[in-house]
Amino acid sequence: MAIKLENVGITVRDLEAAIAFFADLGLTVVGRDTVSGEWTDTAVGLDGNHVNIAMLRTPDGHGHLELFEYIHPTAIESTPTRPNEIGMHRVAFSVDDIDKALEIAAKHGCRPLRGVATYEDICKLAYVRGPSGIIVMLAEELKQS
Structure with a gap:
């Protein structure tokens, strides 16, 4: 299949x-x-x-x-999910410039949950709380030398 x-x-x-x-x-x-x-x-x-x-x-x-x-029917408000809750977690996007992506998110009132993290020497990433409480992950691949 x-x-x-x-x-x-x-x-x-x-x-x-x-x-x-x-x-x-x-x-x-x-x-x-x-x-x-x-x-x-x-x-x-x-x-x-x-x-x-x-x-x-x-x-x-x-x-x-x-x-x-x-x-x-009327949409049901719920508490925004947390990263460790079972169920639909987040939507993730690769971006070529995480700082620019975070500036764009900030214009919509969306800020990182904690900050920008670097995973080994692979990528920089941040979770932001997007519209309607959606968790959006933004990740920029670090250039390999």
Whole structure:
């Protein structure tokens, strides 16, 4: 059986704010829609499902995020996850300049959870709390000499 990752879906509080954050990091909106009806109720297991969605693509063309803003049923606020909680943890991006990526994140009020770490001589990385509490990992590969 062949398998391919299509996208990562994330429910957000404010679709426009989330789009702005990820677009500033370099992702491109490739589609938007509002969906509802029996097929969506069946697919996601929620009666009366009605949602605004946006599909974003990474610049390399391989990675996709699908962002959901629920109209009905009402989105449920929850405490943002912590890195050691079981379940959906984070979305990670390779960047060519972590300092620039962190400046962009800061313009959206998103700061590192603790700071920038260097993993051996392989990469610099930081976890930031993104829109709607999403944990976003940014990693810059260190140039090998």
